[in-house]
Amino acid sequence: MIPLIAAVRLGTRRLAWIPIPLFVIWLLMLPFCLVLLPVYVVACRRLQVRAGAGLVAMWRLLHGLRGLHLEVRQGGVDFAVRLV
Amino acid sequence: MMVTQERKSILEMVAAGKVTADEAARLLTALENGVQTAVEPVDAGRGRTPKYLRVVVEQEEDGEGPLKVNIRVPLQLLRAGVRLASLIPPRATQEVNTALAKEGIAFDLSQLKPENLDELIDQLRDLTVDIDQEKDKLKVRIFCE
Numbered sequence: 001m002i003p004l005i006a007a008v009r010l011g012t013r014r015l016a017w018i019p020i021p022l023f024v025i026w027l028l029m030l031p032f033c034l035v036l037l038p039v040y041v042v043a044c045r046r047l048q049v050r051a052g053a054g055l056v057a058m059w060r061l062l063h064g065l066r067g068l069h070l071e072v073r074q075g076g077v078d079f080a081v082r083l084v
Numbered sequence: 085m086m087v088t089q090e091r092k093s094i095l096e097m098v099a100a101g102k103v104t105a106d107e108a109a110r111l112l113t114a115l116e117n118g119v120q121t122a123v124e125p126v127d128a129g130r131g132r133t134p135k136y137l138r139v140v141v142e143q144e145e146d147g148e149g150p151l152k153v154n155i156r157v158p159l160q161l162l163r164a165g166v167r168l169a170s171l172i173p174p175r176a177t178q179e180v181n182t183a184l185a186k187e188g189i190a191f192d193l194s195q196l197k198p199e200n201l202d203e204l205i206d207q208l209r210d211l212t213v214d215i216d217q218e219k220d221k222l223k224v225r226i227f228c229e
Contacts, residue, residue: 048173057168064161067136075149 002026002062003083010079017082090115134209134228135159144221159205159228166201169193 004026007017044051071080091112098108141153172180177193184191213226 049171054171057171060164060167064158064164067158069156071154073152
C-alpha cells in the first residue's frame with residue numbers, strides 16, 4: 001500500500017502532528033496520469049524500456065516510501081515528516 | 085563481565101598514574117559507546133530481517149543551537165530503487181559504468197539485480213557506521229533496525 005497520509009510537525013514547541021491526506025493528492029493526480037499514460041508508453045518504446053515493468057517499479061517506489069521518517073531539530077525548532 | 089574488567093583496568097591505570105582523570109573519563113565513555121554499538125544491532129537485528137535504515141546526526145553546537153537529524157528510510161525503498169535501476173537501458177548502463185570507472189569506482193551497474201538484493205539487505209543487518217568528530221562535536225550514526 002502506498003502512503004496515504006503524511007504527518008508533519010513544525011514549530012518551536014512540541015506540537016501535535018498535522019495530518020496531510022496524501023490519498024487526495026493521489027486521486028487528483030490519477031486523471032493526469034491516465035492522460036499521460038500513452039506518452040509514457042511511447043517514451044518507453046523509444047528508450048527500449050519495458051513500460052509495464054517501469055510502472056511496477058514506480059508503484060513499488062511509492063510503496064517503499066511508507067514508513068519514511070525525517071526529523072530535524074535545531075535551536076528549539078522542530079521539523080518532522082512521517083509517511084504512513 | 086568483560087566491560088567490568090576493562091573498566092577496572094582503566095581505574096587501575098588512573099591509580100597507577102598512567103593516565104589522567106580526563107583520559108580515563110574519555111576511555112570509559114568510549115567503552116560504553118563501544119559496547120552499545122556492538123550490542124544493540126546484534127540484539128535488535130539477529131533472527132529477523134532489518135526493515136529500516138536509520139541515520140542519526142547530532143551536533144552539540146552549530147551557532148544556532150544543537151542540531152539533531154533523525155532519518156528512518158524503509159529498506160523497501162532500497163528494494164524499489166534497485167528494481168528501478170534494473171530497468172535502465174543497456175546503453176545508459178554502459179555510460180554510467182564508464183563514468184564510474186573514470187572516477188575510480190569499478191562497479192558494474194548491470195550486476196545490481198533484484199535477485200541479489202535480499203543477500204545485500206541480509207548483510208546490512210550487521211552494518212553500523214559510527215563517526216565521531218570531536219573537533220566539530222559532530223556524531224553520525226548509520227545502522228539498520
